[in-house]
Amino acid sequence: MNKFLFKHIDNTGLVLWRVVFGLLITIQAFGEILLGSVKRNFIDPEFTFNFIGFDFLQPLPGNWMYVYFAIMGFFGIGVMLGYKYRWSMFFYALMWTCVYLMQKSSYNNHYYLMMLLCWLMVFLPANKWLSLDAKQNPLLKSPSMPRWVILVLILQVWIVYTYASVAKLYPDWLDGTTTKLLMAGKKDYWLVGDILQQEWVHYTIAYVGILFDLLIVPLLLWRKTRVIGFAVSVFFHLFNSIVFQIGIFPYMSIAFAFFFFSSETLQRLFLPNKELYNASEVIVPKQKTLLISCFTIYFIFQIGLPLRHWAIPDDVLWNEEGHRLSWRMMLRSKGGILNVYTVDKATGKRVKYDYLSMLSKKQRRNVKSKPDIIWQLAQRIKAVEAKKGNDVEVYMDVKIKINGSPYHRLIDQEVDLASVPWKIFTHNPWILPSPVDYHKKEERPTRENILKNPNLELNNN
Secondary structure: HHHHEEEEOOOOOHHHHHHHHHHHHHHHHHHHHHOOHHHHHHHHHOOOOOOOOOOOOOOOOOOOOHHHHHHHHHHHHHHHHOOOOOHHHHHHHHHHHHHHHHOOOOHHHHHHHHHHHHHHHOOOOOOOOOHHHHHHHHOOOOEEEHHHHHHHHHHHHHHHHHHHHHHHHHHHHHHHHHHHHHHHHOOOOOOOOOOHHOOOHHHHHHHHHHHOOOOOHHHHHHHHHHHHHHHHHHHHHHHHHHHHHHOOOHHHHHHHHOOOOOOHHHHHHHOOOOOOOOOOOOOOOOOHHHHHHHHHHHHHHHEEEEEEHHHHOHHHHOOOOOOOOOOOOOOOOOEEEEEEEEEOOOOOOHHHHHHHHHHOOHHHHHHOHHHHHHHHHHHHHHHHHOOOOOOEEEEEEEEEEEEEOOEEOEOOOOOOOOOOOOOHHHHHHEEEOOOOOOOOOOOOOOOHHHHHHOOOEEEOO
16 A cells, blocks of 8 residues: 555656646636626625525625736746745635635536645645746755655546536436537537537537546546547547637646656656656655545545435435535536515515516526525525515525426425525425426427417417
């Protein structure tokens, strides 16, 4: 075990990864400002839907979130250059974690992965070569690292891809429904828009997605298939970047290849002047037990957390309980209809509540189909009315459709959501059971059917 984990190997891959990762997280921070995401997600809304339990994380007032992201960007530059590396990485990780937990309107599994990688990088010796730290302190400079460093990064990536593949093994993905819906919004794309609407393309994307996520890490691990795996990875992620426009994630995923290629290859291509480490030292640190224990607990958590929805009754696709932090990426299309009613406890008067005026455009889309955000909206309404001197109950009339199915009621209309707690690891009983046919697709009526049944209407939407 000691030889396997603590044998020193060349650190070229880790050094190159630090530079590229630092560049990408810098682009992420400044890009959020330049592309308007900071304004849309943190400045325009009156409040944010934070992760439940982190209510204290709210955006800075006024335009200070621009400054917040700019500072984060400068820490990213510090990571890239290897300047005050651990502090730069620590503060970027901390600030990005706060951003991630602060709002769910732009929830993205890729942002979660970026948060995990940031924290892992805090503890990795990634500044021992090609860094300002090593230049300023020659005693820090080293061409090697313990093997556990690269194993931790590979295992983290492997977990993500494996769960992403397994999550796709459900009917609406396998029959091409989900990919068809995902591609429907791309029909106006130049050159490829019409091609993306073809049925064979929907099936190809569906099954290539499953196989890629399941096999890409083994392909990269095996020397004989490494180049093929890398070529497939580049094509796959560039396709995702062009079609889905998901920011830095495709390029970060391509850069994962640094974990797999030999140091000789990486050095020849990128760092020809770097000293290649060829020794075989085994250096067991004094904190060996603590190190192994911490990473064991971490990976047990990483493997177990995405499985939690199996311990919760009903389908996660319906109730969303256990969906977040589970690598369930681009799996469904959801729509919802939401009406909110309040009842004044003093007078018993029931009124329809204008909740839309409280929300940004993006928040309005999210709140109509996600139970945790619906519950948070009820808490917010109760708090707002309490400030006005009103003690109210809050009731939600919610219907959702999943992957083009008919609408079905999601929330028990008789439950005052402002008075019930949110259960994180168990089922929330006010979420109604999924109907037996909620996966059934809604068939568009034809003119022939309308003549036979005058109750049907054409729907051209």
